Amino acid sequence: MEKPFPERLSLPLSCMNDYAIAIQTLKLADPRLGTVIDQVGECKLTQQSGDLLHSLARSIVYQQLSTKAATAIYHRFLELYRDRAITAEAILETPDETLRGVGFSRQKIVYLKDLAQNIQTGLPTLEELEELEDEAIIQTLIKVKGIGRWTVQMLLIFRLHRWNVLPVDDLGIRAGIRRIYQLEELPDKKTVLQVGQAWNPYCTIASWYIWRSLELP
Known part of the structure; x- marks a missing residue:
């Protein structure tokens, strides 16, 4: 049976040596997210330590x-x-x-x-x-x-620094998507996946900007 959404290839940060490539790709693929990226500024994705x-x-x-x-x-x-x-x-x-x-x-x-x-x-x-x-x-x-x-x-x-993770059930992601894309209600999982298709293979970076968008005026 054909899957409704493509498999997401998730690469560790060590495989991606330049945030600029990810950000430029996201801005070209999704102009609305691009506006958020410009408003938020530099990506400062915190990387935790520990076992x-x-x-x-x-x-x-x-x-x-x-x-x-x-x-x-x-x-x-x-x-x-x-x-x-x-x-x-x-x-x-x-x-x-x-x-x-x-x-x-x-x-x-x-x-x-x-x-x-x-x-x-x-x-x-x-x-x-x-x-x-x-x-x-x-x-x-x-x-x-x-x-x-x-x-x-x-x-x-x-912690594992994968670049293509889209937490579809995260309330902040859903609230951010609703705000950015001017949806009437919080999006469900299917809608989040549909919106996030444009962010492949940088869903983690996109998610970080979605979270930060909730802090904007």
Whole structure:
């Protein structure tokens, strides 16, 4: 059966040595996005550090919280391990009451400890994941409780540095598209994919500008 949308080739940042090529391609392919690019200016896509445990633990903290609240909880979480490394063993040894004390909900404690258990039982490392295509990485990691497609896409964008990721379920992406393309309602997944076809193979860069567009007057 023919797929409704083409496969998206996602390349690591190391394969793309010039943002200018991506930005110029996007501006030519999508003039409305081009206007946003001109208004926002230089692309400053933040690249996170840390191993897989650290990266996914951070994502769990930030789920369904404001940036301000999540950042406060995350820093308190890091403080718990200031005298030792954050490892799967360290997290599993941390009492639930202690995690509750820094701001984790009971549900997120379940997610965090399931992540730690999966790390112990052989979840691939970031180096091993780097050898896989995006969808294979997503299918590997969504087996962990609390890790959904969106969470893995954030890992692909901000940690594995893939250039062609379009998080179709992200509220900011949907709100930005609605604003830029003057839609009456928030777009559904199919509409986001249709709009995003023009951004291939630089959907990550386009997504970053869509997010930043929400900060414009």
